[in-house]
Amino acid sequence: MGALDSVSIAILLGSLLVLVGILSSLIALRFGAPLLLVFLLLGMLAGEGGPGGLTFNDVGVAYTVGSIALALILFDGGLRTRFTTFKNVLAPSVMLATAGVLITTLVVAPVAKLVLGIGWLQALLMGAVVASTDAAAVFFLINARGLRLRPRVRAVLEVESGTNDPFAIFLALLLVEMLMVGGQSWSTAAITLIRDAVLGCIIGFAGGQVITWVLNRINLPQGLHAPFVAVSALVVFAFANALHASGYLAVYLAGLVVGNQRTRAHSSVVVFLDAITWLAQIVMFVLLGLLAWPHRLLDSFIGAIVVALALMLVARPIAVFLCLAPFRFQWREKLFISWVGLRGAVAIFLASIPLLVSMPAAYLFFDVAFVVVLLSLLVQGWTVSFAARKLDISFKRAEVVAKRVELDLPGQLAREIVGYAVPPNSPYLRRGLIPTWARPTLVVRNEEILTPIEAGSVQAGDYVYLLAPPEKAAALDHFFVDMPAPAKPDPALLGDFFVPGTATLGALAEIYGLQVAGDHTEVTLATYFGEQLGRTAKVDDVVALGPIALLAVKTEGGQVTTVGLRLAETDAPATWGGRIRVVWDKLAKTFG
Structure with missing residues (x-):
């Protein structure tokens, strides 16, 4: 004993x-x-x-x-x-x-x-x-x-x-x-x-x-x-x-x-x-x-x-x-x-x-x-x-990380159900924006299970469940972070997000689930602006990147230092000067 x-x-x-x-x-x-x-x-x-005085000498x-x-x-x-x-x-x-x-x-x-x-x-x-x-x-x-x-x-x-x-x-x-x-x-x-x-x-x-x-x-x-x-x-x-x-x-x-x-x-x-x-x-x-x-x-x-x-x-x-x-x-x-x-x-x-x-x-x-x-x-x-x-x-990131729930679907491997609570200041609630590869399937509100059609507009405090590829699920986290909006938000900007010109395309792809060519992952946004525009970048210039558009918010010495992210459907620049420059650039490229 x-x-x-x-x-x-x-x-x-x-x-x-x-x-x-x-x-x-x-x-x-x-x-x-x-x-x-x-x-x-x-x-x-x-x-x-x-x-403590505990005897332990068993190296094996x-x-x-x-x-x-x-x-x-x-x-x-x-x-x-x-x-x-x-x-x-x-x-x-x-x-x-x-x-x-x-x-x-x-x-x-x-x-x-x-x-x-x-x-x-x-x-x-x-x-x-x-x-x-x-x-x-x-x-x-x-x-x-x-x-x-x-x-x-x-x-x-x-x-x-x-x-x-x-x-x-x-x-x-x-x-x-x-x-x-x-x-x-x-x-x-x-x-x-x-x-x-x-x-x-x-x-x-x-x-x-x-x-x-x-x-x-x-x-x-x-x-x-x-x-x-x-x-x-x-x-x-x-x-x-x-x-x-x-x-x-x-x-x-x-x-x-x-x-x-x-x-x-x-x-x-x-x-x-x-x-x-x-x-x-x-x-x-x-x-x-x-x-x-x-x-x-x-x-x-x-x-x-x-x-x-x-x-x-x-x-x-x-x-x-x-x-x-x-x-x-x-x-x-x-x-x-x-x-x-x-x-x-x-x-x-x-x-x-x-x-x-x-x-x-x-x-x-x-x-x-x-x-x-x-x-x-x-x-x-x-x-x-x-x-x-x-x-x-390192790039700045929200201190609060969205809590993600993942559920496997028996019988197939291409999709899983990903669930999030919807905070009041989340980019998803402010914009209703979600990547094209993620599909809302149900909403839980006040302990009631609703289809997206029954739920209508998503509200703060709801729980949203989406179908998404398992390898891309983590990219959804950024849309469900409780991120207070700035004092003077620009309604044309994607969730009021700004990133430095030194950020790489690979970093954006990681966050937003974008498709970026392998040889472009290390290209900075400042360099990308130069490649796409074919000239020195100016404030309000816009270039496309998949489902979003990049807006030159600040420039220094012809290099973009601060970039804003726009919705794809708001690709047009915010100012008439910006619109004229884009049209002029397109004409210049067309007629050489």
Whole structure:
């Protein structure tokens, strides 16, 4: 009975610890603290070296939980990445995920050797442990801060943080093997890396296709679609690892394949993965925190701070600027990508590998990685939004996000029902505007279900349900945000929306669900005006962009600096001077 009681107490303490972590996330969100930092500190305070006094030294359990959590995080990241986005930034992201990790390792290694007094192979291992960015930390901070980054910058950060883990893990495992047994040449290691990557890609692609086929062809009981996808992702991960392929690359590609095809229960799968990845992250972070002893961290604290500063201020910027040199990125974009290379659970997870294999001075790697992660989250994590504003990388967005309800329709995959509450100041209520691919199907008013014809004009407080393609549903959010109108609204403008001339066509397409050619996603509105007009832009000039029209509200030096969005049926300029200019331009184009 004593053994049963100890198990019950362990379950009670563990669940209470996770529950405290979940509730503490509310405080973290309020004060802008990265959640990873909160969970790590909570685990450290609850551990044997903290006031909690809980004894936990099972590195194997922490490694297993960490592997499962990272596999789910990577699968979820792939599931949310559009294939068009992936293709557009594949080359720079792969450069950062491979050459960037290697450059970071090589730059950090001499610093680690000098300040920690370790050998060259150990220093290289230290560099590899902290070289990769953390997908969970990057995704959370960007979303929690409400940042709507330039599409190309956001895509590079997402794809890089989702794909650099496999190379960093391979490099760390290689160096651990060389330190423990020796005898492996770098040429053999390179061949092994290529083999593991290729085999991982094959397994990931095949696994994603199998998951999609089962979802769409086999009638699983209601509620089992999401658990099936999550467990299948772990099967792909473990199967690839069992064949000595890259399981992390395989599970990310499997998520990419599933997320870019029409599948049943897509919304329920996404919601379930949100919940399970949150839980997995919390458990992993708390366990890693339990392994850290505060008094032991002090032994290498100064050296760890030097390594962290070298990583943030020297190694990461060098790697980013060198890897992105062949591509057309502005220096501000490169600087922001350098600064948002947050370190997180991946670094601490890799640092637990020397502990798992009982390497000499193994705790040095764990303690240094722990301090590096803490400093990265404290310094970089809290300054992400500040850096985005100062470097002009993000666009303004409403603080309030529309709450969307998604319902799958059995028997088909092309449409789903998307529901919203209609706020009094929403663009939809002010304009009645909705994209052509979204079709209202019913309205709920005063707990009564009405057809669109029965409901008539939509009123504030109604609930509107629309048919829309699943891949475009998120674009509807912007029309149901509670956004107060300006003091002097222009009735010709679309929801009184204004965007800067530096905004890209891809950014507008993301918000309004427009169709923009792939080679035009990075074209700014100012450049687009010049291309369409064939001359210097002037105030009140109008150019068409799909179902909306762009109005030049302010110009400076012949460049449009502020753009207003018009309804398609109000394409005509607001002034007679503007109308005359448009007619003149058409005549000039016609008669050459």
